[in-house]
Structures are given as structure tokens and as C-alpha cells.
Amino acid sequence: MIEILDLHKSFGQHTVLKGINVKLEHGKVLVIIGPSGSGKTTLLRCFNLLEVPDRGTIELGGMKLSFTDAKEISQHNVVALRKKTGMVFQSYNLFPHMTTLGNVMEGQITVQKRSKEDARKRAMELLEKVGLADKSDSYPHQLSGGQQQRVAIARAMAVEPEVLLFDEPTSALDPELVGEVLKVMKQLAAEGMTMVIVTHEMAFAADVADKIILMEDGLILEEGTPEEVLKHPKSTRARQFLNRLSGEDVLIP
């Protein structure tokens, strides 16, 4: 289970998160939506401490970390928490000097100290899963965006995280490549992977989310099932945001 309590984060004068509470059961999918600048990416990056919160607590995979202004969190704890999470970035961030296979093996070898054979075996299984086993010897620049992002998902999975974090995983992709990435994510959700996803793909959100959070201005505006948040939002602000998006056929399955 993941539990986040009263999370605050500022960048200089600018307060990005103003007290966020999130609870997510194991095996569930949480989708975070909201206008740009609402703090959703910052919140996601707090899950694996790429941004260290100013205040609040994060409980994840049996670890509980409290943040205060007073004392800095130890590097040891930061790394320990990160080992329980995997992240997929908007711009893939694959390691360009390693092959596809190398990318997926790297964390297993360097972080988990697995043997090369074990790492290779698991990496091939994961590449199989994302449909890229035949690209194992390619370098990232030889792959399309959609393929790179699928490799990135395999890389994040390779270290057996308790939760997978997705930061707008399809935003940098050409429209025709979005589907292949969403398909892999859907498959993972169906297999019971715990996931937290920041996305603008509303139809996809409606489809895979167990729970949706709509953020605005550093706060949670709406929270609930896709049905509740997307179809019957309580606040006017939420309705406005959703209406702006739904010029298209985005709402609800």
C-alpha cells in the first residue's frame, strides 16, 4: 500500500504542492490529471524523491519517511525508497550508450547485483512482454519513440518495483505511436501492477484507472472512481477543465 500524507513542496517562492493526501491499495491504478502547472508531475516525482518534499510523510512498500524543514533525509533512505519504485519518463531517458538489452539489464546488475545470465534472462522476458525481443541488440537511437518508451517500461519493471510511476508517458510521441505504449500499460494494469500515471489521455484514464485524482493549483480538486471524477465532478472548476478537454470523445467508456 502507498500512503501519502499532507505533502508540501515549494520551489523558492512558488508553492507547488499545498497539502496532498493520497492512498493507493496494492495492485491498483491511480491516474493523476489536471491542467498544466497544477503540480501533478511534481507530486509524481515525490513518489520516488526526484523531488524531495518540504513536509509530509510518504509510506511505500513498508518504508515510511517523514519530511520536515528541520532535517534532511539521508541519501541511504532516498536510494532505498527508489529501489521500490520504477519510473517511466516523458522523454524516455534511455541510456544511449547501451543496447536495448543493456538498458534493461543495467539496474539488475548494478543495483540488484544479479548475475549477468539472470539479468539477461529477465531482460529478454520483459522485452518479449513489451514486444521488442527482436530489438534487443539495437541502440535507443535506432528505435521509434514508441519503441523507446516500451523499452523504458521494461527497464523500469526490471528492478521489480512495488509501484510503477508514469510521467506523461505518451506526451512526446507521434499520435500513431501512442496506442502501442498504452496497450503495454493496459496489459500491466490487468496483471495487477500497482501504477501511478500522470497523463492527458482521458479515454485511457477512464479505461484503466481504479482511482482518479484531479489536481489544480497544488491541491486535489476531485478524487474518486473514473465514473465519479470524469462523469459527475462536484466542482465547477473540475467541470470546466473536463469540458475543455472533451471537445473530443474522451469521456467515460
Add this chain to the structure above:
Amino acid sequence: MDERKIQIVIDSLLPLLKAGVAFTIPLTLISFAIGLILAVLTALVRISSWRVLKLIFRFYVWVIRGTPLLVQLFIIFYGLPAMGITLEPLTAAIIGFSLSVGAYSSEIVRAAIVSIPKGQWEAASSIGMTRSQALRRIILPQATRVSIPPLANTFIGLVKDTSLAASITYMEMFRTSQQIVATTYEPLLLYCEVGVIYLLFCSILSSLQNYLERRLARYSAS
């Protein structure tokens, strides 16, 4: 050109090449190797958060870059004996050139490390790597590729700079040519000849540099 001059060129070719292979090249290689280690060390300290060490290394780079190499060599070889430290010409030359390469190349290495996108650090962190693991496995290998062309320039520059060691009595290629001039009275001929040999050395290194760059470019589209 008369026969005598042709004979002088031919006769001096072997001693010059010998001096090049036996003294200039080893001096270059050793100084560059030590200098490179110094450069990486300096670059790492300067991107670290150790304040005092950072200050010391900044001071080192500042002094070395701000004073002529020839002056540094003179201080090491002719100056230090006044403090009771007497060094062999080779040792003095290696110290001087290593310090110089270290200071200049540290800026190259530092710039290369800083040029690697932040997303690479984040991706490494996201799979649980510590900062030093990320540096070793992800950042430095990429920074190496970025820094090969400018480092190759430094290396080629060093081949020529080693001629300064002549001034501290190290019998490298240039000093050998000076000696031949002293007996043949043919400065134009000999200094051109030694210049051509330097040119030859540097050309070989340039093609080596091209080869290295091509090899390292294989994982990158650019």
C-alpha cells in the same frame, strides 16, 4: 639544394626520429596519462559539494592556466633546487606537463559531464542507483564520448609543447635538432626537418582521433 645539405638531412633523420620515439613520445604519453587522471579528479571535485577541496582545485586550475608553461617548467627545474628539491629533467618535465594537461583538461571533462542531460541522472536514480553508480555507469561513459575530440586536441597540443622541455635540458626531439644545428650550421634545414617530423606525428594522431570518434559514435545518430 646541394649534395652536402641533402646528406645532412638524411644523416639527421635517424637521430631525430630516435629522439622522437625514445623521448618525445614517452614524455607525451606519460604526461597525458597522469594529466588525464588529474583532470578527471579535478572535474569530479569541482562538481562535488566538498567546499574546501573545490577551492583548492579551483586555485590549481587558476594558477596553471594563468601562467606560461615555460615559466612553470623553469620554476620546477631551475627554481626548486633553491629549496633543496633537485629533479631530473625528465621528472621535471613530466610534472610540468601533467599539471598543465590536468588543469586544461579538467575544464573539458567538467563541461562534458555537465553536458549530459539531467534526465540521464534521473533515469539512473529511478532504477535505484546511487550517485556514484550513476556517475560511473551512465554519466562518465557518455561524457567520455563528448570529451574525446577536445581531449585529442589537447593531446596533439602536448606533443608539440614537449619541445619546451628542450629548455630544461631534456634531450627530446627538438633539443636533438638544436645540437645537430650546432655542428652543421644549418638552422633552416634542421628546424624545418624537425617541424616536418612533428607534423607527421600529429597527422598520425589526427587520424587516430578520427577513428576513435567514429567508433564511439556508433551508438549515436549524430
